[in-house]
Amino acid sequence: MTKPILSIDIGGTHLRFASIDDSGHILKKETYAHATLSRDDFFKDLDQKINQWISAHTCRAVAMALPIVMDEKMGVVYDAPNLPFLRGQNIYQRFSSLKVPWVLENDANCAALGEAWLGHGKEIDSFCFLTLGTGVGGGLILNRKLWKGVRGMACEIGHIKIDFSNQFPCSCGDYGCLEAFASSSALQKRTGITSKDLYEKAKKEDPEALALFKEMGKKLGRGIASVSNLLNIECFILGGRLSGAFPYFYPSAIDMAKHSSMKGPAEHLEILQSQLGDDAGMLGAAYRYLIL
Ligand SMILES: [Zn+2]
Structure with a gap:
């Protein structure tokens, strides 16, 4: 063996x-x-x-x-x-x-390779995997191969800019990155409670928690739209701890992603939750x- x-x-x-x-x-x-x-x-x-x-x-x-x-x-x-x-x-x-x-x-x-091997990626040739955790990471599979860029540093999707008000600092030192809105650290900074507690509140239909996840979904959708316009890939797969709150941010994320994408790429755009967990x-x- x-x-x-x-x-x-x-x-x-x-x-x-x-x-x-x-x-x-x-x-x-x-x-x-x-x-x-x-x-x-x-x-x-x-x-x-x-x-x-x-x-x-x-x-x-x-x-x-x-x-x-x-x-x-x-x-x-x-x-x-x-x-x-x-x-x-x-x-x-x-x-x-x-x-x-x-x-x-x-x-x-x-995580993107794991998804390509044993998750949704078995059926999908090109997709972007986003890890929503303390930060926001990304892995890009194009035609069933990991796209790594010239020196292995491609797909830092957490640091694409989605806000230009200079009010939302990011861990990278800049402002307005996707990570400053769609990470557990960003949610905690904004609310003073952990994303896990926020998730528990959303489960009990707390209006404030539901509104926060809705807003997070919109920002995520905007970031996804930029990548979709650039690459016209079939699918975005979300993993990481914060993806557990998928039902609460998915509706606003897919709405915004389709709304902000060009009509062509938007038509077949999909956002899925990873099934491989940790x-x-x-x-x-x-x-x-x-x-x-
Ligand atoms: Zn950043």
């Missing part, structure tokens, strides 16, 4: 490990809180966990999804809002001591290794 792949989703607060076989079955998975966020200890802890897991579960390779913007040619991390100590690091050197083959990829790209990134990282 072919040995599985150790797939790791490295997030801002947790590490998620899984053994995944070549058909996409998750054989075992575990979640660990970060033991430390000091740079050297972080890598020491990660190395240790990887080596232990590989020995215990006889994995043949390691595939990692990371929340970073990286120059793929050089391996240098440009930005890592959720793990800022990675900025400026040569990430390839950091993993050079691993004793099995390994790959790493931006986490939103991994596993999309880990599955996509494994797939990234398999299609090397």
Whole structure:
């Protein structure tokens, strides 16, 4: 039997490990809180966990999804809002001591690949995957292939501009980005409560919470329309924690997306909710290794 792949989703607060076989079955998975966020200890802890897991579960390779913007040619991390100590690091050197083959990829790209492999993307050749979480990430699949741009930094959809009032700061340092409206951090900043609590309120039909999700949907729809006009892709698939509130923002998102798109691209425009949940990134990282 072919040995599985150790797939790791490295997030801002947790590490998620899984053994995944070549058909996409998750054989075992575990979640660990970060033991430390000091740079050297972080890598020491990660190395240790990887080596232990590989020995215990006889994995043949390691595939990692990371929340970073990286120059793929050089391996240098440009930005890592959720793990800022990675900025400026040569990430390839950091993993050079691993004793099995390994790959790493931006986490939103991994989620898009996971969706292409095992989700809605099985039936759709070209789509854009949006991760709605603390920030807004994106992965673009064109004709069944991940589009990465010249140096692996394509599809930063969270930072397309949808507001020009200079009133809504974004984590990137600019104003008016999609992320400043359609992320859990943006909602929390605006309301003072977590997006999870906001979701619970919406479930109880709280008018304020429903209005906030409606407004968020409009902004999301505007961003989606810009990408739709540019690429004329078939579908936008939404994942990440905040996508759980899909029923509350979908109606205004699809209305605005169709309204703001050119008539042609608008006609077949679809917005779907990912069905892979939290596993999309880990599955996509494994797939990234398999299609090397
Ligand atoms: Zn931004």
